[in-house]
Amino acid sequence: MTIEMITEKLTGPGVWYGSEIQDDQSWIMRLDGDDVAEIDAALAAVKQAGLPIPFPASAFPLPTVAKKIDALIDFVSHDKGLTLVRGLPRERYSDDDCERIYWGIGVHIGTPVSQNSRGHVLGHVRDEGRSINDPSARPYQTASKMDFHCDLMPVDILGLFCDRTAKSGGESYVVSAQTVHNVMLAERPDYLEALYQPFNVDWADEEPPGTQPWYTMPMFSAHGGKVTSRITSRRFVQMVTRHGEQLAASKVQLEAIDFAQQVAQRPALRFAMTFQEGDMQFLNNLTTLHGRSAFEDTDETASQRHLLRMWIALDDAKRRSLSPLLDERYSWVERGGIPQKYAA
Numbered sequence: 001m002t003i004e005m006i007t008e009k010l011t012g013p014g015v016w017y018g019s020e021i022q023d024d025q026s027w028i029m030r031l032d033g034d035d036v037a038e039i040d041a042a043l044a045a046v047k048q049a050g051l052p053i054p055f056p057a058s059a060f061p062l063p064t065v066a067k068k069i070d071a072l073i074d075f076v077s078h079d080k081g082l083t084l085v086r087g088l089p090r091e092r093y094s095d096d097d098c099e100r101i102y103w104g105i106g107v108h109i110g111t112p113v114s115q116n117s118r119g120h121v122l123g124h125v126r127d128e129g130r131s132i133n134d135p136s137a138r139p140y141q142t143a144s145k146m147d148f149h150c151d152l153m154p155v156d157i158l159g160l161f162c163d164r165t166a167k168s169g170g171e172s173y174v175v176s177a178q179t180v181h182n183v184m185l186a187e188r189p190d191y192l193e194a195l196y197q198p199f200n201v202d203w204a205d206e207e208p209p210g211t212q213p214w215y216t217m218p219m220f221s222a223h224g225g226k227v228t229s230r231i232t233s234r235r236f237v238q239m240v241t242r243h244g245e246q247l248a249a250s251k252v253q254l255e256a257i258d259f260a261q262q263v264a265q266r267p268a269l270r271f272a273m274t275f276q277e278g279d280m281q282f283l284n285n286l287t288t289l290h291g292r293s294a295f296e297d298t299d300e301t302a303s304q305r306h307l308l309r310m311w312i313a314l315d316d317a318k319r320r321s322l323s324p325l326l327d328e329r330y331s332w333v334e335r336g337g338i339p340q341k342y343a344a
Contacts, residue, residue, distance in 0.1 A: 003196055003197070003218070003325070004221070005193065006225070006227050007185070007189075010178045010182055013080055014079070014080065014178045014284075016080055017176075017179060017268050018174070018271030018272070019267065019268045022272070026080075027075070027080055028083075028085075029071075029072055029086070030087045031065075031086070031087030031088055034064065035064065035068070035087070036087065036088065036089065038063070038064055038065050039065065039088070039104075039105075041061075042062055043060075043097060043100055043101055045059065045060070046059055046100055047100070053100065053121075053122055054103065055103070056107060057104070057107040057108045060103075062104070065105075072085070072282060073109055073110075073157075073314070076157055077156070077318060081174075081284035081287045082271070082281070082283050082288060083282045084273065084280070084281050085279065085282070086278075087278075088101065088278040088279075088280070090162075090163075090276075095163060098308070099122060103310075105280065106122075106159055106310045109159070110318075111312065111314075112311060112312055112313075113155060113312075113337030114336055114339065115152075115309065115311045115337060116206060117206045117338055117342055118340060118341075118343065118344045119339075119342075122309075122310060123309040124307070124308065125160065125308070125309050126306045126307070145292065145294040146233075146292040147233045147235075147261055148261055148265070148270075148291040149231060149232050149233050149291065150230050150231055150285050150286070150288075151285055152232075153311060153329065153333050153337060153338070154230060154322065154326055154329050154330050155285055155313050156284070156318075157283065157284065157311075158282070158283045158309070158310075158311060158312070159281065159282050159309065159310040159312055160275075160280070160281045160307045160309055161278075161307060161309075162275035162276065162280075162281075162307055163307060163308055164277060164303060164305055164306045165305060166296060166304070166305035167296050170294075170305055171272055171273070171274055172273040172275060172291075172292055173270050173271065173291040173292065174270070174271045174273065174283060175269050175270045175288065175289050175290075175291075176287070176289075177220075177227075177229035177231065177288055178229075179269055180229075180260055180263050180269070181229075183263045184260065184263060188259055190252070192256070194252045194253050194255075194256040195219040195220045195231070195253075196218050196219075196220050196221065197218060198217065198218055199216065199217065199219060199253060200247040200248075200249070201214060201215055201232055202214050202236045202237075202240040206338055209341060214240045214247060217230055217325065217328075217329055218323075218325055221326060222323060223322055226320065226321065227287075228287070228320065229287065229289065231257070234261070287320075313333050
């Protein structure tokens, strides 16, 4: 298959520097009193009906807030690729109610899909006491620092809900993958070309039953003049060799991933976000990269850092067109995400 590559500088609102938008409030969607009242009414309707998650958007009516959600989808899809929804009074709700609210908003955005082999469509991001050195552990299940990356599947939108913050740390970082692409084009076009080549990537024991434990995809791909990022942590590219040395990335591919990380970490490029409880973050999983600082929790389990997570697929009419090189990866999104293998 011919590899399409963009060799001109990318332009548009998706190309931004963190230092320029750090204090720009355009990426914050604020809920006012009327919005919260509408969410409360939808929550009451779901509870009265006794509906468990997953329930449909029709069961969580948001006639006014839905208009803001449509603007959110457009901003995340076609503008800066990140939005923070702020203003939900977290202290008023139980943990279960927070899950219902977050799910209710998420299904107005699109279709949540399974994000792990436990079959979670509403996932939990917290320290499970696992080690980052465990090949079957996903980084979000640890308290470790997370490199800049896109999430495992090419879903359109990633969502996080801050249920509880950590004792310290856990700051969220976002960077424009489009800007990273431009910097690499200007400084190391050889590395950029390497990222357009196919990489073998470890499934980290999340592979669907009956499939091989690795997959192949480029870190950057182009289609219709648009660039899509699938940059992943070096860890998943390196540990694929446990399935055979023939799967190893080349020296230049590893150097290219390292350079992309170095570029993303530059203070001028990256954007820092500190969550407040009740915040909802939505990111474009195809045009941005995200990471996290390490965090420290309290000893009290009930007070430890806890985020809820969704992988949200948009309707076809709203989706970004992807390269055929990503067809295999997106086919799993269309089938509902990562098939469940273990108890939830």
